[in-house]
Amino acid sequence: DAKTTQPPSMDCAEGRAANLPCNHSTISGNEYVYWYRQIHSQGPQYIIHGLKNNETNEMASLIITEDRKSSTLILPHATLRDTAVYYCIVRVAPGTYKYIFGTGTRLKVLA
Amino acid sequence: SQTIHQWPATLVQPVGSPLSLECTVEGTSNPNLYWYRQAAGRGLQLLFYSVGIGQISSEVPQNLSASRPQDRQFILSSKKLLLSDSGFYLCAWSQKGGYGYTFGSGTRLTVV
Numbered sequence: 001d002a003k004t005t006q007p008p009s010m011d012c013a014e015g016r017a018a019n020l021p022c023n024h025s026t027i028s029g030n031e032y033v034y035w036y037r038q039i040h041s042q043g044p045q046y047i048i049h050g051l052k053n054n055e056t057n058e059m060a061s062l063i064i065t066e067d068r069k070s071s072t073l074i075l076p077h078a079t080l081r082d083t084a085v086y087y088c089i090v091r092v093a094p095g096t097y098k099y100i101f102g103t104g105t106r107l108k109v110l111a
Numbered sequence: 112s113q114t115i116h117q118w119p120a121t122l123v124q125p126v127g128s129p130l131s132l133e134c135t136v137e138g139t140s141n142p143n144l145y146w147y148r149q150a151a152g153r154g155l156q157l158l159f160y161s162v163g164i165g166q167i168s169s170e171v172p173q174n175l176s177a178s179r180p181q182d183r184q185f186i187l188s189s190k191k192l193l194l195s196d197s198g199f200y201l202c203a204w205s206q207k208g209g210y211g212y213t214f215g216s217g218t219r220l221t222v223v
Contacts, residue, residue, distance in 0.1 A: 034211045042154070043117075043201050043214035052190035087155075097143045097162060097205065098170075099212065 003056045009106040012082075016077040020105050022088030025069040032090050033064060034099070035073045037084040044087060044101075047073065078109045113138035117202045117215030124222055130175075130189040132218050134202030137183065143214065144185040144205040146177055149199040161185060162207075197222045 005023040005072070012018040024033060032051050036044040048055055048062045055062045061074040075082055087104040092095075117134045124130060136142050146158040157170045159177035167177050174193050178186045185202060199219050203212040 032211070036214075037213075041199070041219070043203075043217045044212075046211060046213065049211055097160055098157060100157065101147070103154040103194070 001028045003092075003100055004102055005101060006086070006088055006105045008103065009108070011108050011110055012078045014019060014101075014109050014111050015056070015077055018073075018082065018107055020073040020075075020079040020086050020088075020107065021070065022073070024088065024090050025062070025092050027068055029068075031094060033068075033071050034089050034106060035060070035062065036081075036087045036089065036101075038087065038104070039084045049088075069107050078107075080109050080111060083107060097101045113204075113213065115202060115204055115213055115215045117218060120216065121219045124192050124220065126222055127191045127195055129222070130187070130192050130196070132187040132200055132220075134142075134185045134187075134215055135183055136185075136204045139183070139204070139206065141182060141187070142206060144179060145203040145205070146185065146187050146202040147203065149201065150169060151198070155201065159187070192222045194222050196220065 007037045028064050032049045034049040035047040038044040048057055048060050064071045085104040085106050087101050089099045091103055092100055114137045143162050145160045147155045148158050150157050159169055161167050162177045164179055175189050199217050201217045202215040205212050
């Protein structure tokens with residue numbers, strides 16, 4: 001089954017870029033990588049997803065390596081409100097409807 | 112637009128009591144529906160998912176059950192709660208094809 005690996009925690013200064021890495025070396029060829037974040041006591045919130053090309057939206061940018069075995073979520077100008085747990089997820093296997101969440105990366109933005 | 116409703120937001124129940132948590136989705140049809148649980152300080156654990164009415168897949172042996180009596184309704188139940196059932200329960204839906212999830216706001220269950 002495909003799975004992801006993320007560092008357990010990171011700190012980032014307010015106003016600086018936060019770069020959150022994710023390893024997904026077992027990802028299948030046509031599976032997307034999704035990023036969510038969870039602020040304390042709330043449901044996870046969708047951030048961005050991608051397949052092969054880099055993606056950008058109003059929340060973040062996603063950089064996917066050419067071999068697709070890893071990706072990096074970039075919050076270009078982190079604010080205190082970006083403090084949350086960030087999850088990188090992929091589908092367990094093609095044709096399934098299951099996504100496995102690991103423990104994510106706890107990002108703390110420092111004033 | 113699609114919305115997902117989950118209630119109640121918080122619940123305190125005694126050990127041995129029954130449980131019923133409800134989740135409904137609006138603005139879509141034939142969604143995939145999911146129940147996740149998050150223990151304190153832990154990641155999200157997939158409990159059940161459903162691809163259609165009456166179709167339930169259980170991921171982890173446990174004291175809980177799920178039902179899908181209507182297309183956009185997903186219910187999580189227990190006949191007798193255990194202390195270990197405490198946690199943050201999240202309902203989610205996705206479109207067929209598996210393009211990510213949308214989560215509800217969650218129910219924080221404390222079994223005392």
